[in-house]
Amino acid sequence: MEELLELKGRLLQGDIPGALVIIEDLEEMSRDDKVSNIRSYAKILLLHLIKQQAENRTTRSWDVSIRNSALEIQSKNKRRKAGGHYLQPEELRSALEEAYEPALNAASLEVAEGLYDPETLAAKLDRDTIIDRAMGHII
Secondary structure (H helix, E strand, C coil): CHHHHHHHHHHHCCCHHHHHHHHHHHHHHHHHHHHHHHHHHHHHHHHHHHHHHHHCCCCHHHHHHHHHHHHHHHHHHECCCCCCECCCHHHHHHHHHHHHHHHHHHHHCCHHHHCCCHHHHHHCCCHHHHHHHHHHHHC
16 A cells, blocks of 8 residues: 555656656566465365375365366466466466475375375375376366
């Protein structure tokens, strides 16, 4: 909010270069917020894909969560007015890779009723396959 007030002040003063700097900051803050949202949904998506692979089964609840998370990522990634996307496929993959470890930590509490620590669970999984599946749901 402070940035908007400062932007208004600079525009009223005719300080276009200063206003443009603030606009760039606002754009970056908006993008960072979108990416953070995408990572949050990526963690949920990966959590259920990890559980599916680790337990070699699925549930309707996991399937719905996977679909909903993918839909939310797609929605959050769209630039409504400017068109295009905030994250291109390679950046989306990178966001999934960053979300993998937190998802693995959460999954370790649920897979086999919490029997495995994250490291043991990770050894049982094919990380790349899980991330590829996640990308397939999003793209």
